Amino acid sequence: MNDNIKKLTPAALAAVLVAFAPPLPADEFTKEDLVRWEGEYLTVVKKGRELFTDAKLGTNGVVCAQCHPNAANTHPETYPKFQKQLGRVAQMAEMVNWCIRNPLEGKDLAADDPRMTALLAYMTHERRGVKLEPGKH
């Protein structure tokens, strides 16, 4: 085997290296990737805004935006926090479901439901720039 390797010419060696060269390292990404990924996020934010004003989220015609214009007073920057009424520290998604069940008289969304993701994305986006204060009442 050593004989074979010794016999590789520099050109052949270069060819072998190129053939087996790995692609760009996995953690490198470009400006175009960033633009594209942010675009994906904003699409989901937009979907979240549509759901925020969608009467089909509940069963009585009430929509999130009625009580929360521009998602004000949802305070995503304070979660997780102790929710007195639930008697324990809870995540924002649980509060979203409380609202869907109660004022909207609808059914819970699963935590990984794309609609929940969209709602959370919209609310957080409207609160961008505000410092995190988890646990604040």
Add this chain to the structure above:
Amino acid sequence: MSKPISRRDFLKGAGALAAAGALPISMVELAFADPARNFTFAYISDAHIQHIQGSKFVRNWDRGLIRAVAETNLLDPKPDFVVFGGDLAQLGSKPELDHGAEIMSALRYKTYYVMGEHDYYLDLGEYWSKLFGRHYYSFDHKGVHFVVLNSILTYDDWTFRRWPTAEQRMLEMAGLDNPNGSPFMVGDKQREWLKQDLAKVSTGTPLVVLSHSPLQKIYKGWNFWTEDAEQIQALLKPFKKVTVIYGHVHQIQYNQIGNISFHAVMATAWPWPYPSTYAQAEQYLPKLTVPMNRADPFFERDATGWQFINLATGNADIQYNLYNNAVRTVAFNTRTGQPEDRAYQAADKRIPPQSHY
């Protein structure tokens, strides 16, 4: 709740409640030369009765209005009259206005109605007029001149030419944060009417203006705004004691601009956030205002209620009767010449439910 509580059942229970002092009724007593001129009136606003289908309405908002009407009926001494501050319906439909009017019909007092945008933009107030009368008017009561304005009009182009259907127009105006909305105004015609109306009133007569929009410019993004606010304020300037009472904002706000005291009333349906809680926008909230107490959003009637207004001195003293929060009283302080909260105005008197926004 599976069946609505009947009035009889409510009153049976209410006797016990009143005895326990749970009804938050307490008169604001003020020294006044002629006690015969004292009077009070109640203010119920922003019921937003919302139709689902058939005979079903959103139970939550129904309960808010039913409770306000029931408690107002139990007032003793009785108020001289009641004002409904606008937005009886949510989408201005006949079922909603009918259902709201039916609930309001249980009131045992004469009631004056103010137009709200949620009442107006479906049929431009046509059915509302059949139920409640003129869109703007004035009346005198015990030496005070009251003016009711329709202050939720907007540019003709938006009202008449922008939308393909009336339903669409109503939906667009119904969204508080809808970027396709249009700013409220009183408009040229009504301002001209107001000028003529006030010309017959002496400047010493206390003036109370009842409006849905704030007659100030607070936050345009949520239409906490009246486009011709300055022009209206200019018409009110000659009068010594002027109070503007407005709905629309679903929160406690109060302010003093020159000789005019401004007071917002609460909604019976739901509270709204203060504009300062929207991180992405600039707005102006009257500095005087001590925010409403927000105790427990999980309680359906949190930060909702109705008002009881005492006009003994010619300036308004307003008691906010909130179902789940401490009663708030905002009274005119003759020494400082502006409204102030009786308990919480000083910075060191605030409590957490007012500052946790």
